[in-house]
Amino acid sequence: MTIKIEKRPTVGLSKVATSDTHGEDSPYFAGWKAYDENPFDEVHNPSGVIQMGLAENQVSFDLLEEYLEKYRDVARCGSGISSFRENALFQDYHGLLSFRKAMASFMEQVRGGRATFDPDRVVITAGATAANELLTFILADPGDALLVPTPYYPGFDRDLRWRTDVKIVPVHCNNSNNFQVTPQALEEAYKEAESKNIKVKGVLITNPSNPFGATVQRLVLEEIVEFVTRKNIHLVSDEIYSGSAFCCSEFVSIAEILESRNYMDSERVHIVYSLSKDLGLPGFRVGTIYSYNDNVVTTARRMSSFTLISSQTQQLLASMLSDETFTQNYIKTNRERLRRRYEMIIDGLRSAGIECLKGNAGLFCWMNLSPLLEKPTKDCELAVWNTILHEVKLNISPGSSCHCSEPGWFRVCFANMSENTLEIALKRIHDFMETRTIIQKH
Amino acid sequence: MGFESANNNSILSKLAINEEHGENSPYFDGWKAYDNDPFHPLKHPNGVIQMGLAENQLCFDLTEEWIKKNPKASICSTEGIKSFKAIANFQDYHGLPEFRRAIAKFMEKTRGGRVTFDPDRVVMAGGATGANETIIFCLADSGDAFLVPSPYYSAFNRDLRWRTGVELIPIHCESCNNFQITTKAVKEAYENAQKANIKVKGLILTNPSNPLGTTLDEDTLKSLLNFTNQHNIHLVCDEIYTATVFDTPQFVSIAEVLNDNETNYCNKDLVHIVYSLSKDMGLPGFRIGIVYSFNDAVVNCARKMSSFGLISTQTQHFLAAMLSDEKFVANYLAESAKRLAKRHKYFTNGLLEVGIKCLKSNAGLFCWMDLRPLLRESTFDSEMSLWRVIINEVKLNVSPGSSFDCQEPGFFRVCFANMDDETVDIALSRIRRFVGVKRSGDESNAVEKKQQWKKNNLRLSFSKRMYDESVLSPLSSPIPHSPQVR
Secondary structure (H helix, E strand, O other): OOOOOOOOOOOOOOHHHHOOOOOOOOOOHHHHHHHHHOEOEOOOEOOOEEEOOOOOOOOOHHHHHHHHHHOHHHHHHHOOHHHHHHHHHOOOOOOOHHHHHHHHHHHHHHOOOOOOOOHHHEEEEOOHHHHHHHHHHHHOOOOOEEEEEOOOOOOHHHHOOOOOOOEEEEEOOOHHHOOOOOHHHHHHHHHHHHHOOOOEEEEEEEOOOOOOOOOOOHHHHHHHHHHHHHHOOEEEEEOOOHHHEOOHHHOOOHHHHHHHOOOOOHHHEEEEEEOOOOOOOHHHOOEEEEEOOHHHHHHHHHHHHHOOOOHHHHHHHHHHHOOHHHHHHHHHHHHHHHHHHHHHHHHHHHHOOOEEOOOOEOOEEEEEOHHHOOOOOHHHHHHHHHHHHHHHOEEOEEHHHHOOOOOOEEEEEOOOOOHHHHHHHHHHHHHHHHHHHHHHHO | OOOOOOOOOOOOOHHHHOOOOOOOOOOHHHHHHHHHOEOEOOOEOOOEEEOOOOOOOOOHHHHHHHHHHOHHHOOOOOOOHHHHHHHHHOOOOOOOHHHHHHHHHHHHHHOOOOOOOOHHHEEEEEHHHHHHHHHHHHHOOOOOEEEEEEOOOOOHHHHOOOOOOOEEEEEEOOHHHOOOOOHHHHHHHHHHHHHOOOOEEEEEEEOOOOOOOOOOOHHHHHHHHHHHHHOOOEEEEEOOOHHHOOOOOOOOOHHHHHHOHHHOOOOHHHEEEEEEOOOOOOOHHHOEEEEEEOOHHHHHHHHHHHHHOOOOHHHHHHHHHHHOOHHHHHHHHHHHHHHHHHHHHHHHHHHHHOOOEEOOOOOOOEEEEEOHHHOOOOOHHHHHHHHHHHHHHHOEEOEEHHHHOOOOOOEEEEEOOOOOHHHHHHHHHHHHHHHOOOOOOOOOOHHHHHHHHHHOOOOOOOOOHHHHOOOOOOOOOOOOOOOOOO
16 A cells, blocks of 8 residues: 655646636536436436526437438448548648538528628638637737627637636627617727726627527627727627528628628628537537638638547538538528427417517527516526526526626527427426416415 | 728737747748649659658558448448437537547557556547647646657647747757657756746657657656656656557556556656547547546646537547447557558668668657768758758658757658558659769668768769759748648
8 A cells, every 4th residue: 555645735737727717616507517416308307407508409400310311321421431531631720622612601501692601711610619719819819808798608708718818898788779789888898998908809799699599680780890990800700590590581690791891891800600509510519710801711720720620520511511402401491490499488488477588599588587586686686596496497597697787687598408398398487487476476 | 802901900919920830930841842742653653752741541441441340330320320419419528428438448458458547537639739738728827838858749839839828948859869868958958947937837748759759768757757746847748659659669658657656656646648549540630639637627627628629529429439349449559550560661671771770769650860971061951951852852741850859950750651552662762862872883882872972072963053952932822731740
């Protein structure tokens, strides 16, 4: 048996390693923990916690499976014999040309052909997580800031800030205008940064938005472009939910705005895309950066060495996404199914006396529970959240985790479960609200 | 589609503008020459042969045969499609448990079963490139430094420094003792750093070595472990060439040294391994990088960071199936070592026949060729001149020692496992022609030839003019393929 000599001083790790900017120590992870400890299962654990905090798209898998079954020889290219060797050796950071062409084409189709994309401007990354971090490394120095409209995806706190040491300055949006960004809010955030001697390098928007599931209006996009041009800063448009807009024509991409201006001043604009949401393939780690700036394309491509997409996966998706019959049908059907899900949850919540923000995209809705709060504070919001987690057994995301400045809002995901499960969840909410009403009456 | 504007571009970050990506170095001329005129046995028999790419192409037949017999490993096949949904949906950064188990088992097998690996310490990264960067992000702050024995893999300059802001301090190794790492050299490098007020956070080495193709003996590993422990700094062992060992001495992993009774006092929290399947299995396209740390906090941190470079679950699933086939793995490893040994012997013998020596090596996909006798002068300028001749006239893309920070001019890394037998023969015949002295029936053997060269001040069979072409104009068109410097 070894005798342990006196304990050595704890070995130093980096500041990045010891910081908590990865965000996982936040109280919201209690929700995940509760789910992990008691996960709902229709058959085996019908009273477990239903996961409504995960923005996944599971409504259209059958279409993917159908495609694969029909074209398995084509799709199997990645592990098929004839091209296995070439594919396994392919580590060029440009990415497979066929894949880039297929992605560019898919992005065009998602935008109803209203924008064109050049395959040579498509840079591959292992997921949108990597794409967002990479762009931040390229656009900003440590200590600089990006302006991000609130509420925003909680993962941005890690993706944009952790290893880059870049700050996020929130652009406050509120319900008075359906949480749309205003020039005044942008200006205020910019001034706030200036007052603290922080250099703003860009604005990052998510369109369609996470967490409130609505597309950004054309006029707002134009105002944002005007703002970034005036300030001579960058604009990153994270459009990973573009294929999840319920109605194609309601989504306006920043690419369309630029095209309508003949690409004037477009070298400051960069788009992030991914197949994790629209195609429901988060495990495959398929992210892209599309930049109108040659330097950014070149640099991002070099940097993507740290985070390339598996050539096996590129090959599979190149086949799938270049089949236009498949993609047109998929895009159309997926939108329709998401819309039906959305209507189902909105109706269900409404009949329980709960209103949501009017949404038209995404895999979630933005639920207003402010009437349930004793006081309009973050603590009261967390109290309600705790109740919903432990009594109603639903893991939903409190607005404060998204930096929402108005307490009482919650993001509820609806596309990561079967319709049956959604009905069960809605029934639980219904019963909960009824009980509360009864209690309040007494 | 050009997007020019009259206004200034919004400025990019300092790190976007700096040169730390390394691609503007003169060494990329070799790649450019290859890209412009790549060898093809039928279409371009006079093209440049790529000998600068450390790829393992010798055993694809084995992998392909396995795939044929195991269609279930692909989620796109009829047999495998049942798993498609679950696999495509799985984005947990812990990775598929079966994948981690298979990797841990594979790491054990490649180390002859002499040590065990815990699947819960297996963390994913975007290739070894991603793994190396991640471990540095975990261990060092911007401005800190890592010691690295030189000559070393040139892309470390980018991978370990670019986004992390960490510095590299070389530990110089010399030809007089076959480039072994001496305690004296390590101490010197460390002390110089101290004097310059640079905070050294660790030492990173590649074992088996790139570019040398040698493995570290147990004593050297132990003394490195002692040194780093004594100074409370980290030791990172990049063991991505583990299964390319084809000859004695047997490979000793740092994991084995840690297990040793004599070192049970040492602080395991300081030891980390980087692994990958790009070299051992010839799968660089699949981006399989692994961080394996004996430090729980580093495992946790690296795992969180792996969000930025996770391995596609399609690939995880495939590998989990393939690597847990013990029979396949055992056969693959044995066959791969055999073929590498054969190729290495054939190639180095071919070089020896014309008087070119290589460092005695037992691993890797390359050899460390000694062309000092061919240098006009013992300078790096001469090395670059010779290199340009080799690229442009002999038409072989090899890698000059200076690109690996070698302190002595005249060494070149030559890859031999990324081509078929016929191409090896063509490469050797070109080399033979290149070093052939103008003869008048002189049948001298290799040793005499060497002396002859020295005597005649290195007169060779090509015009001296080529030596003077020491600067190529950089190409204005972008490199069509990414530099594959490994």
